[in-house]
Amino acid sequence: MSYKELNLETLPLPDRFFIDRFRKKIIEWGKKNFTPFPWRTTSSKFHALIAEVMLQRTRAEQVESVYRQFEVKYSTIKKAVNDLDGVFSLLLPLGLKWRAKKIVELIEELHRLGEIPSDLKGLMRLPGIGFYVASAFLSFHLGIRAVIVDNNIIRLYGRLRGFKTSPSSRRDRKLLRLADLMTPKRDFRIFNYAILDHARLVCKMKPKCCECPVKYLCKYGQYILKNNECETSLGTEKIITHN
């Protein structure tokens, strides 16, 4: 049996039954596997926002030590704005010089504003803040529901529903609609952490389908199961074929 990816445009959106099962399983998994990165537990909105920019295109594990140094050295925006050269040097080991420059500009702008905006538009007007960072900050640190879609999450949704993805999928309206449908109204924070962690640890480039909590809902997971690639880990659950 070969695996064929479809076009998202021609696929129906999932029904309520599918959405509820997916959310439940991802949230259950997420609660057990939550990774307590320091920016997730900080009470400083300044540090949390800077961390979200550091995390762009960089693995969380790589960001951790630079973030910890930043947190200790620059406890306030004022301390950071008084040492922008130091901030820039501290960020360089993360790579992406343009991002270090953007973070410096961001600190200057936050200092000028005197506060951190608390809505999507206001956040997206800041240097270095795009839709993903603004949504992640709102959802994780301000308790405002927002849908998060990064490349790992796009990959996960593509496999789950069996459609082709590309770098431009991020701007695909139907994909954004799918991500919006999947994101709960109330438990969005734990769901968003869970889906990020799942896409990082399980549905990664080389997915660990056999140990995945949504393998029975997932088009690619079903392909793996039907090819008996998880024989030893098959449970008693039935494969769900609903949309």
Ligand code: SF4
């Ligand atoms: S079954 Fe595999 S492809 Fe599907 S969501 Fe899980 S890890 Fe990803």
